[in-house]
Amino acid sequence: MQDYHDQALTLCKKMTIHEKLAQMYSVWFNIRPDGSLWLKDHTGMIVTESPVRFEELLKDGVGEITRPLGSQPIDARTAVKALNSIQEFLVKGTRLGIPALAHEECLAGLMAKGATLFPSGISLGALWDEGLVEKIARAIGDELYSVGSRQGLAPVLDVSRDARWGRTEESMGEDPYLVGTLATAYVRGFQGNDGRLLATLKHYVGHSFSEGARNHAPVRMGEDELSDVMLLPFEMAVKLAHAASVMPAYHDIDGIPMHASLTYLRDILREKWGFDGIIVSDYSGIGQLCHDHRVAEDLASAACLAIEAGVDVELPGHECYKSGALAAIERGDLPVALVDGCVTRVLEQKIRIGLFEHPYADVDAISLRSDEHLALAYEAAVKSMVLLKNDGILPLTTGKKIALIGPLADDPLCFFGGYSFPVHHILSSLEDRDEGAMTLKEVFESVPGALFSYAKGCDILSQRPKDAPVFPGDVHLDGSAQHSYVSHDKSGFPSAIEVARSADVVVLALGDLAGLFLAGTVGEGSDASSLVLPGVQQELLEELLGLGKPVVLVLLSGRPYSLKIAAERCSAILQAWLPGQKGGQAVVDILYGRQNPSGRLPVSIPKAAGAMPFFYNHKIKSAGTPIQLDFGATYPFGHGLNYTSFSFDAFRLDDKRVAIEGEITGSFIVRNSGERDGEEVIQIYVRDLYASRVRPVEELKGFKRVHLAKGESALVRFTVPVDMLNFTKGNFVRVVEAGAFEISIGRSSKDILFTDTVQVTGEDRILPEQWNMQSSITLSPCAF
Incomplete structure (x- = not known):
């Protein structure tokens, strides 16, 4: 990454202030059936569209193109040709030749006409299957890449807390470990081994626990609870899957809007976790700092607050960063060094994913709704x-x-x-x-x-x-x-x-x-x-x-x-x-x-x-x-029936006393005792019996979907790192306290089959930034 950073830094130094700011905003076109471009502009309460020649609008370049296929029902070939024409102008017609990132929504499949329509986020959560989620995300990424986009605005990591919230359907569940594990799998599948795409984690952070479950309403959570519940999935996806992009949410916490939060964007995400990707605004989230939250008196002040917090790119348009950020610089409110940091990060990602070498999409290689992807969509539907x-x-x-x-x-x-x-x-x-x-x-x-x-x-x-x-x-x-x-x-x-x-x-x-x-x-x-x-x-x-x-x-x-x-x-x-x-x-x-x-x-x-x-x-x-x-x-959470039955036996913990730096290990046998093949979901829960803070009655710490033929048995071995028994104890510091913990195996959070107690020994421990975040469950054939 250092080589990418150095290249980006060198390029940034060659840029005028207008060219720098252009990399920090996006342009939203509607592409008409004849291939013509209409500019989609949102200011205050008004959405307008007007025909535009992009040569004048993009003469200094641009950071991103907003939803070229996802903004209207249009033939993919027509849209990709239009996107290629924009990229050709940026590459050949601007001074520095920097191509744009095109982004699309892709939570339930590429949001474009003719793309495969996968199940929604809550269905993905119901899979309890990180391998299948990874396959689905890879398929979505392949379709998105084939139409020339390089950034997907997914996955959603909001942990469901209140079913009245409309976006519950986008959430993958009410448990932070389940959401974090599946979101990490999504990022891995979507970004791929070659890292050619950027997954965008959203909505950072706490969006799903708003007042009365109302969209955009303030979130009232203490920092420790927010860390344990809402931040954990993001931390997992950043540290385990190296997610390349993050999107802040619209709400405020204790009067500070997320798009202006130094604490959550700068101190935790970037400095504490080491996130080195780009932060992109939720649509018009920066303008809301002025229009709705009223923490900025004008768009220049709004731009200043967001850039200081580290929001690198304004989406979906350029309401604030094109002229507002320039005004903030000119009146001395916004240091150019902060702009340089944003621009360098944007350029670094464009270089890393190979956008300079491959700015165009192959119109003849567009691949949407293949038989393989349709079969995968069917499998996901059935299993969810x-x-x-x-x-x-x-x-x-x-x-x-x-x-x-x-x-x-x-x-x-x-x-x-x-x-x-x-x-x-x-x-x-x-x-x-x-x-x-x-x-x-x-x-x-x-x-x-x-x-x-x-x-x-x-x-x-x-x-x-x-x-x-x-x-x-x-x-x-x-x-x-x-x-x-x-x-x-x-x-x-x-x-x-x-x-x-x-x-x-x-x-x-x-x-x-x-x-x-x-x-x-x-x-x-x-x-x-x-x-x-x-x-x-x-x-x-x-x-x-x-x-x-x-x-x-x-x-x-x-x-x-x-x-x-x-x-x-x-x-x-x-x-x-x-x-x-x-x-x-x-x-x-x-x-x-x-x-x-x-x-x-x-x-x-x-x-x-x-x-x-x-x-x-x-x-x-x-x-x-x-x-x-x-x-x-x-x-209850974790519940689900099927047309066969499973029996469990021979549960044991390997050790009843485990060092605070160690692992809890154990085993049991599961058998398909019914009359047909089927799948069971093994669930491991933990309860901290006594702690210096009030703890939940139980927490999911491991799960695995298991397929067994009729009459088949398997020996299940599990490992839960003691690190995973942590909780936040002030200043976003995760600690593990010695003491007694219940370890339970269940069919659901209420249908508990076995429970035993393990004693964690040693001195209370502050976790390092790189701590053990995931348990493991393995199966081997056995006779019952």
Whole structure:
């Protein structure tokens, strides 16, 4: 890296101040079908587009190009040709010939027309499989690279704390170790061994624990808790996977917006962890320092605050850094040395990934939605679905008469999260449809011998707006609420009930339609105050349960909903999340037993919204005194059933006393004792029995997905470094205290099979910066 740094430093010294600042901002073009470029500009509350000749706009160069394919539904070849023309001008028509980084959203697949649509973040969490997440990220990276982009705005490392938060669907779970492990795998897969791409960790840090679970709202966490819960996944991805980019969140902590935080961006991320990549703003996050947070009196001051904190690049445009930063320099508020630091880091990444040698994309090598990637999307969809309940009705047999009912039974957009391309752009009209997904109804129609009838029952939304109602960061200055499109029309109930009466089994598809900023029921800005199913879905469920027919509930949702009545009265519940374009096929294959469900809950299914925030790794007093009646989970973190059974035996710890610098090791035997092949997820939990700080009731410290054939057994050996028993004890210092710890093996956080106690001996220990962050679990064949 030193050679890259030296090259970048040499190039920076040749630059004028205008050329330097140009590397610190981006340009947002909309590329039209004829290949023409329109500038997308956002200032205050207004988004405008105007035709532009990029030669004048880019004469000093530019740091990044914002979403060349992801800003509109456009043919990939047309967009890549336009992007190549921009790069050609930058390389040949500017004084220094520096190409631009193009970035795209890519949490659930490259967010571009025709790309593979993978499951959303919460589905990835439900996999509990870092190897599969790494494969998915590699596939996403390959598609992104093929269209000329080099930076992906993913993964999301926000640890879910409150299911009302709209972006729960982007989170990979409520446990920091689960999120950190999967995010690290994503970064490794996406950036690849050759490091040709930049993964961007977001949203740094604490974004998911805002006041009332409201988008952008302040976060109120003590530094120690924030370090243990929210910072840990970022620390893992930075130190273990060498993530190349980080994006701060919109919120403030104790009055300091993250885009201006010296503590979190400079002191922790850069100096303490040694992060040497680039920090890019969340869209318009720097302007918010002036417009919304009001910690800067003008855009020049906003630019100054962000640059001092180390925000290297402004996204998605150049509202602050193009002229605001220049004004700050001219009035003596912004040292040029700070600008040089940002520019050098940007150039270093461009050099490191080979952008100077390969600035263009090969139009004939564009590779989107290959058969291999579609097969991977199907595997991810199947393995992410969680069977919450089954009284034996599943798998279905083709001889049963099925009533397929629900607003999501025949909706092609119900499988996608807010950062999937069809939903992000609300492509609901037939001429725009390119989601490549079969609805549940269409898949049922393809099942040989299936006997089914269909009724919608109700809508979730009264209409589907063509565009999201706001731009990220916009607020109504008068504080008024925005319009909700949730439907309360029950006129379809009678026909649904009539269809159900003549069936043997009701398959009921309920849940969410994702959409940004209240254009849907979940997604960025689509926060909730209730965890009852949106609209009149709960009433439809109750009406159908009243018929006395077996009801199989399929939940296509981006957040967990309160399921008390469903848990009591439904015959089976399949939590399918937002499973991507192969979701319909995966659901039907699981229902008919062609696939064995194996996902596990990455978040608890809470009893009620009134008990929010809730998470399994809470503290002993979190339930209140006396215990609040709605506190807890209907289905716990880590829970999941399948169509076979597994037995565990012979648990032992190798040593009951372990040195504070050592490792906790042990073993047990797991056996597939059922009648078909299947997968189990081994889960290791730890509880610190006594400490100098209040500790959670339990914490996940190890997991592994295990495939065993019918009757097959395996010896499981596990190693948990004592370092992982740490907690933060002031000044972001991680410590391990000697003492007693419970080590538990479970099927979930509540279904604990074995527990034993280990005594950690020695003097309390302050961890070095490079500490042991991950456990290991290995399997070997054995006779049971």
